[in-house]
Amino acid sequence: MRIGVFVGASTADLMSLDELIGRIKQAEEDGFDSFWVPHISARGYDALTVLALAGVQTSRIELGVGVVPTYPRHPVAMAQHALTTAAASNGRFLLGLGPSHRPGIEGSFGLSYDRPALHVREYLSVLRPLMEEGRVQFSGEFYNVNAELDVLDRPKCPVLISALAPRMLRLAGERADGTITWMAGPRTIREHITPRIGQSAEASGRDMPRVCVGLPTTVCDDEATGRRQAAEAYERYGTLVNYRRVLDIEGVEGPSEVAVIGNEEALRRQLEEFAAGGATDFMANIFAGEDDGETGPRTYAALKELVGKV
Template identity: 45%
Template sequence: MTRDHLLPTTTEVMVRIGVTLNEHDGPDALSRLTEDLQRAHDDGIASVWMSHIFGMDALTALAVAAGRVPDVEVGTAVVPIFTRHPVALAQQARTAALAAGPGRLTLGIGLSHRVIVEDLLGCSFERPLRHMDEYLSVLLPLLDEGAASFSGATVRTQVRLTTPGNGRLPVLLGALGPRMLTLAAERTEGTVLWMTGPITVRDHVVPTLAAAAQAAGRPAPRVVCVLPVGVTDDSDGAYTRAAMAFRTYGSLPSYRAMIDREGVAGPADLAVIGDEDAVGTKLDEFVKAGVTDFVAVEFLTGADAVRTRSFLGSLAT
């Protein structure tokens, strides 16, 4: 089972601290990834998340690493759905959950972006909200019960899996807009966010989720907020580095909408940067906004990377 290391704040609300895993090159990439997960475990980090873009398959990589390192929750943030049939994803996720152990894997899924799905991969990006809703109508019963029978406009399936189960496998949606957030609250455990600041979480994400969950008679959703974090005395240098590292996200429409809603110029303005006091104060804004998990993308190097992890570990433990 996962550990529940939490961040106590001035609001007397507890938030779990997580980090993302960076991919490695070369034939020892999985071994190095496992070492990174072990380090997170040793530092007291509660959860570790991995994106799925054009590198290693996130579920496979997490299954290997989690099978060797105990306790820490592992999650995908996020697996895109348009390139995977829900039956295939359910089989893979149930298998990965077996490798990780009971209660350790969280499956984050999302739509990706039209420019990636259509322009780069040559797949259709039509009716994304409808497709996600129908996708869940197959994926969720397969994860929970191993069987699904559904006929919709974008997904049609009648199948029973023999893949072994390993307890409840929670699902989160990469949701930003109001309709997708509503879907996340109505049908899944919550949302995993990227490029979303505390004002937007407070005024848009949490109220939308809460209202939809209440109307559906469901528990309060989980809100996993992922953002770049750098603890440093060179805030200007870190800002410049963040502007370069995360500039692409400012041109993707869904993230651009969140950046504009927050009232900032670009992705670097959402990075949590400064010394320990400044970063702690900023994290407290997210707690007050209603996040349940704060996940750091550690983007600095050298002594500042060590300092950032040390601070995150101190919060987690």
């Protein structure tokens, strides 16, 4: 299982552009498999621009965005932006897409959050041919597109979607290169995510897609304190319908119960459980479980030690 660093899921992750790119370069130097940032419209920088800048300053590490909301960005514009970032990183860019959540799309953008699974299906039907072949003709309920995109360099660019519900997981297996999960615990990955996406891919004659698991992570000796602080930092995710669904499948009350928390040995055990359940990638959003200034570096060091060993 590949191990990466995921920065930006919490307001505590807000940092300058120089600092963020420095973190990416350091993660590559420290041997991490990947570095991920979210695209949050109300906070932080444009994720693809950040990763393009980082791409020209790194050489090995995968650079992922988890995820870009689809409703506000037309797939033709998204294809051009993604290919630019992929070219800047010499094919190391992972494009994560998803419909986001009803409150943000309808409340902030004033757009309809209508039939998200169908919306993403049509989005991929426009995006992927344009990225891979340079042309697309598509007529659907959300999009009617006849477009071309001519670029000199057309690097590979895997496309993953934020598939958590059955219809989205089926779509991920049929049309995408994997799923990016958030707030999905080990039982959910083992019994819900991996089987559904795997069965869909097999039925479509495709290889098993990637299952990229993102979770709050901290290494500390006082697990109770760590979970209490996780509850405070990530409480809002438990109120969103899409995440509430996977928390209910896991059988837990809130995000703090699926967060990866404990000492170094506990970290290893929890990551091994995800790997055994079918996770191909683990994306660690490091947070301070103990307010002593040492938890963050300790967690980073423990994750670094596990790269290539889980």
